Amino acid sequence: MTNLFILQLLNGAQLGILLFLIAAGLTLVFGIMDVINLAHGVLYMIGAYLIATFAALTGSFWAGLLLMLPAALVVGLVIERLVIRPLYARSHLDQVLATFGLVMIVNEGVKILWGASPLSVPMPELLSGSIPLIGPLQYPVYRLAIIAAGLGIAAGLYVLVNHTRVGMLLRAGATNREMVSALGVDIGKLFSLVFALGALLACFAGAIVAPILSVDTGMGESVLILTFVVVVIGGIGSIRGAFMGALLVAIVDTLGRTFGPILLRYVMEPSAAGQTGRMLAPMLVYILMAAILFARPQGLFGQRTT
């Protein structure tokens, strides 16, 4: 039982790290640019497809990862220039529609370019296998590497946001956009930077998760909604909120799916417990979101009272 708990906790942390990488970009785009971007999940998918292609071309995961990063940056900048930039001054409704159109285009475009069947990315040799944790407990190295990479990026983002000039502008932009631009900051350039950074993080998340998932066209969708929940819980515009929210959502989701049916067995008969547990578990994160919003409509770390 304890072993299962530790395993699931690690799985939750790994999912949480991924969600954080995606949510960090999304929350910045929301908070600083006030743009709702439904196409953010699509970027995660593009990252996975890019690494699948480059890894197959070069025969190496690492070379694929290195090639993926500049390609992701280009994708982010092109999307920002063509679709997102004309939407800055528009209503949220227009942004929803245009980015929804973008989701349709990219999903279908990926199907045309790479076909509908799922791709797989080989696990890098260096990180394959499992290591023993406590007693008989084993855990895949690659998943630990994902957690480590994510924590490293989180630390990097923390330094970037809290201890650099760009970070100061980002924080200022999230608090009061008009004031920042009135003080003579090139807000257009800042927006492009924020969007490209968000795109890069989302693509990176998609790329590092590719070896343990199958790469297919639906992968962006499920993640997008969970990321929205993360951003709403954490508070729009807050990187710290995105981090806490991502871990909270992922751990609640993972533990709920495993232990929900087990706990329910104490109060009802096993078969009914299994069924109820399976039905309630996917709803758990949304109930969590509703509860948090009920207490704090602006999210856990939200500043603006929108």
Add this chain to the structure above:
Amino acid sequence: MSVSAPPTARRPVLMSARIWFALLIFAGFAALPLIAVVTDDPFLLLIGTRILAYAIAAMALDLILGYGAMVSFGHAAYLGFGAYAVAILNSYGVTDLTLHITFAVAISALFATITGAISLRTRGVYFIMITLAFGQMAYFFFVSLSAYGGDDGTPLATRSTLFGSAALEDDRVMFYVALALLIALFIVATRIVGSRFGRVLIGTRENPVRMEAIGLSPFRYQLTAFVISGCMTSVAGVILANQAEFVSPAFMSWHRSGELIVMVVLGGIGNLTGAIGGAVVALLLEDWLAVLTEHWRLLFGVFLILMVLYSPHGITGALERFTRGRK
């Protein structure tokens, strides 16, 4: 609230033009079975019934999106409630259409009251994302509902019965029942919009602070409108389930919610007729593009982006510009 909406003070001429357009659309629908007979195309009726169902849903969404500036991105959930109300009652041997609709409306009212009360604590981007999340919650609930086929859905043994008769098995009767429901709900929605309640709702859209200052509580009006809209949408779900004789969670995926918003905006928000027209145009466009290429979603996406960038007020906006230009 940053939803762009047409000015509140509408010219009476336009008001009646709106009604005329609606009548024209209804007349066109009423003639459809005749066309189906002439062209010997029975599928026309099924497509028509599907369009009628989405027209109801789009109109219901317009009630809160256009008049209340509430961009609900989870409205497909109510389509699902309507559809599953049919499937669930059918499995217990209850097949009456009025009972199906009553059950659908009851579930929707409950869900809309709870989620609406939470969602309306927030505004703008938050509201959009929260309604989306609640919509997905409902979606996942039905995906894991293995008694009704889970992810795959479940076929319906029969269509709903109408006062004990199996008249709905005839596609023509089904079509006209759907049309009657659309017209009835259009009248209800028009009445709501024209009533004191509707004016408070529009006032809240324009300036919630001012509404509070004159002693009204925007929250109650918005929540009531949200619930009414959800209940109306579930009626569309009942029709869709009967049209397809099949129920699955696909009815309530977030793509469907997005398509509903597309229909409303395509027709032009804040005038119920536009939503109906938008549903007709969007579905016909989808069907037409699907004939052209299997990758029709790509073209539809391009169309969407171009529409948002170049004609943000939809068909109604284009028509208004056209008529104004001629004067």
